[in-house]
Structures are given as C-alpha cells and as structure tokens.
Amino acid sequence: DSCESSGRFEYINKTTITSLIKEIVYNEKLAPYFSGNGIVYNEREIINASGQSIIPDRLVVVDHKKVTIIDYKTGRMLETHKRQVEKYAHALEGLNYCVDKKILVYMNDSILVEEI
Numbered sequence: 001d002s003c004e005s006s007g008r009f010e011y012i013n014k015t016t017i018t019s020l021i022k023e024i025v026y027n028e029k030l031a032p033y034f035s036g037n038g039i040v041y042n043e044r045e046i047i048n049a050s051g052q053s054i055i056p057d058r059l060v061v062v063d064h065k066k067v068t069i070i071d072y073k074t075g076r077m078l079e080t081h082k083r084q085v086e087k088y089a090h091a092l093e094g095l096n097y098c099v100d101k102k103i104l105v106y107m108n109d110s111i112l113v114e115e116i
Contacts, residue, residue: 020107029113030105033070038062048091056088067092068101074108082116 025034033040041059048054058070069088073081081104089099106112 020111023111024105024107027111027113029115030070030103033058033060033068033103046088046091046095048087049094054088054091056085059092061097062100065097066100067097068103069099070103070105072105072107074106077104077106077112077114085116 024030039061043055043057044059046054046056056069057072060068060070069085071081071085085102085104089102092099102116104114104116106114
C-alpha cells in the first residue's frame with residue numbers, strides 16, 4: 001500500500017499489479033526461483049573484471065556457486081536484452097559462479113519467459 005499511496009503506481013491499479021506478480025511467481029518456469037530454495041539477490045550491484053557496475057534484476061544461488069540469472073523487461077524482445085544477460089553471466093563466471101540458467105521475463109499484456 002505504501003507504493004500505491006506514494007503515487008509510484010499512478011498509471012497501474014493495484015489489482016493489475018497483484019495479478020502480474022502472481023503470474024510471475026506461479027509461472028511453471030519461474031516458480032522454482034520463488035520457492036525459498038537458495039539465496040536470492042535482487043538488484044545487487046556487481047563490479048565486473050573491467051570495473052563496470054552491473055545490476056541484474058534477480059540472482060538465485062543454489063549449491064554454493066550455481067546461479068540462475070533472471071532479468072525483467074517490458075516491451076518487445078530485443079537482442080540487446082540477451083546481450084545484457086550474457087554480460088551478467090560473464091561477470092558472474094569471472095567471480096567463479098557456475099551460471100545454470102539465464103532467463104528473460106517479458107511483462108506485457110501477458111508474461112513471456114525466455115531462457116537464453
């Protein structure tokens with residue numbers, strides 16, 4: 001309710017947001033990453049080997065160093081989105097993580113989940 005009362009969701013109503021969240025959390029391809037298994041990092045800054053800052057939307061780490069990258073997008077699918085996730089994967093591999101899956105979630109009229 002604080003986001004609603006602050007006006008941050010001025011163009012989208014509460015019912016729409018709640019429905020969108022449920023569609024993501026209960027999506028058969030995404031549900032395992034919202035199950036409470038593993039360690040979750042939302043929007044955490046990572047400094048890559050060249051000193052650039054990157055901020056993946058969601059990282060789910062299991063078995064110590066096995067990670068799934070999830071990035072959320074709106075609008076149409078673009079190659080730049082894939083390149084961005086690949087950049088995240090490269091940075092994490094440089095930190096000795098094993099990247100298990102790379103997932104783009106498009107949030108438009110419906111939820112589209114693309115594993116790359």
